[in-house]
Amino acid sequence: MDMDEKMKRDIILEHYQSPFHKGIDVEENYIKVNSRNASCVDNINVAALIEDGIIIDARFEGDACAICTSATSVMIKTLIGKTLPEAEEIITNFENMINEKDYDSSKLGELNVYDTVYRQPNRKTCALLPFRAMRDIISRKND
Amino acid sequence: MNRDDFPILNSGVIYFDNGATTFKPKCVVEAVKAYYEDYTANAHRGDYDNSLRVDKMYEEVRNKVRNLINAEKDEEIVYTKGTTESINMVVFGYLAKKLKKGDEVLLSKSEHASNVLPWIILQEKIGIVIKYIPLREDFSLNDDLIEDMINEKTKVISLAHVTNVIGDVRNLQKIGDICKKHNLLFIVDAAQSIGHLKVDVQECNVSFLAFSAHKMLGPTGIGVLYGKYDLLKEMDPLTYGGGMNAFFEADCSYELKDVPWKFEAGTQNIAGVIGMGRAIDYILEIGFDKIHQHEMKLKNLAIQELKKIPNIKIYNEKTESGIVTFNIDKVFSQDTAVFLNRFKIAVRSGNHCAKILKDEIGITNTCRASFYLYNTEEEVMALVAALKRQDEVYDHII
Structure with missing residues (x-):
């Protein structure tokens, strides 16, 4: 996916200022986890409803920076409707992208807007925080 | 400037x-460099020139710190890694054995983690009770309410001199007087004030005071715990080993060195001490x-x-x-x-x-x-x- 920097910024900003599925008011069968960045206070809760191995719904709430908030929003938008193996594949590719390892950008869709975050080492954790939460949710579901 | x-x-x-x-400042870096390049030796160990020189400088800095905070004796100055270690030493080396279940400690909600978390752990271990002195509308400490909070179970007031978010300067004199009147221990976290404001531990009736050198132009990894001599005598070290014992035998008999050396186990941050001494000189010159x-x-x-x-x-x-x-x-x-x-x-x-x-x-x-x-x-x-x-x-x- 080839996007110019301005387009990437617009997408990130759009998701920061009008996040997708922000606010958690969900039923008990959602799995809810907290993910926080101890050094800079990004602090989010992510909740997901997983049925028959598919992420039916996900939402989040919390107090976080532009990168973290928008990444959570884009992640949720991307993962809803995916099977758990598909979701894990996306998460792994995203983590690899942020950590400057080999990754398959064709799996990431809109998440590719974060492909330059690695240039700001202090923002890597911000971008990864929601993915840590989602990994946690998936591993709890698998238990 | x-x-x-x-x-x-x-x-x-x-x-x-x-x-x-x-x-x-350059002079601090040069003082540290000179120790490493010109006269490296351990302290309290050898009979050769460089070791004697190091001994002298190491102990002279104690005197500089004493003058900086107006302590009564050089022996009341203990070298530590910094504020956090200093406060932990007081909480776990002294108060863990002096306080009982139900005893109350007064803090505020604007304290740094290093003056809250050790108390939370002590609460968990022995059941002390933490109470928070209210803040005013501008988030500064409401010291007018301190006396109302004191009862027969209150034993300690532990506060920052200057807080690290709001930056309010606490009236140590007033709080020290309250502690004296009610016979409470007064612990002061001076991390944010030591390089900025004059501190007088005697005038303000401070029992223990903690600070780090790196927040006052000095090196990292070195700081101070001041304690009134009689209190330090009763305080236990948290670390045991070389440099802090007078003797130990196979039958498990032992004797620790006197205050302050019993708190300085293992080779100390000598370069840090020397750098801290130079930083103190520099600040006092200005x-x-x-x-x-x-x-x-x-x-x-x-x-x-x-x-x-x-x-x-x-x-x-x-x-x-x-x-x-x-x-x-x-x-x-x-x-x-x-x-x-x-x-x-x-x-x-x-x-x-x-x-x-x-x-x-x-x-x-x-x-x-x-x-x-x-x-x-x-x-x-x-x-x-x-x-x-x-x-x-x-x-x-x-």
């Missing part, structure tokens, strides 16, 4: 994170009055100019220290800090290790600009100019 003494400033950085750590006036001049300018900018919220307009805590409305503090970094301006964002202050100010995180002697009015105006460009925040950080 004295900018030529700080080579790091040549990089063009505008450093407003002095609450976290300060830059080091003088606390001059440093404080300079910081207040910068703070007042910052407040005056920041108030003219729309959407800037300042949390501590009135406090008497060089700390300005602020946010741009609707911008996450870390985003502001990353934005300012584009202008080579270093501020701190987050909760500044004061994680329970959010209960009081209602927001979890802020930006903090903390000034020191080498900062200038031009630098403050550069911060102001950058914040005037707040509409560009996301253009710069995303």
Whole structure:
């Protein structure tokens, strides 16, 4: 996916200022986890409803920076409707992208807007925080 | 002032994170370097020239610290890794055995983690009760309410001299007098004040005082625990080994060295001690009055100019220290800090290790600009100019 920097910024900003599925008011069968960045206070809760191995719904709430908030929003938008193996594949590719390892950008869709975050080492954790939460949710579901 | 003494400033950085750590003047770096290059030796060990020289310098710095805080004896000065270790030593080496279940300790919600978490652990271990002295509307300590909180179970008041987020300066004299009247221990976290304000432990009836050298132009990894001599005598070390014992035998008999050496097990941070001594000299050569006036001049300018900018919220307009805590409305503090970094301006964002202050100010995180002697009015105006460009925040950080 080839996007110019301005387009990437617009997408990130759009998701920061009008996040997708922000606010958690969900039923008990959602799995809810907290993910926080101890050094800079990004602090989010992510909740997901997983049925028959598919992420039916996900939402989040919390107090976080532009990168973290928008990444959570884009992640949720991307993962809803995916099977758990598909979701894990996306998460792994995203983590690899942020950590400057080999990754398959064709799996990431809109998440590719974060492909330059690695240039700001202090923002890597911000971008990864929601993915840590989602990994946690998936591993709890698998238990 | 004295900018030529700080080579790091040549990089063009505008450093407003002095609450976290300060830059080091050349003379401090040279003192540390000289120990490593010219006369390395362990302390309290050898009979050769360099070792004797190190011994002398190591103990002379104790005397410098004593004079800095007006302690009664050199022996009341214990070298530690820093404020955090110092407070932990008091809590777990002294109060863990002196306090009983139900005894009360008074803190405030604007304390740094190092003056809250050890107490929480002690609460868990022996069941002490932590109470928080209320803050005023401007988030400064309401010291008028302290006496109302004291009862027969109250044993300790432990407070920062200057808090690291709000920067309010606590009236040590007044609180020390209250402690004296009610026979309470008074523990002071001087991390944010030691390089900025004169501290007098005797006049203020301080039982224990903790600080770090790196926040007062000195090296990292070295700090001080001051304790009244009789209290230190009763305090147990948390670390045992070489350098702190008088003897030990196979039958398990042993004797520890006297105060303060019984608290200094293992080879100490000798270079750090020497650097700290030089930092103390440097600060005293300038003088606390001059440093404080300079910081207040910068703070007042910052407040005056920041108030003219729309959407800037300042949390501590009135406090008497060089700390300005602020946010741009609707911008996450870390985003502001990353934005300012584009202008080579270093501020701190987050909760500044004061994680329970959010209960009081209602927001979890802020930006903090903390000034020191080498900062200038031009630098403050550069911060102001950058914040005037707040509409560009996301253009710069995303």
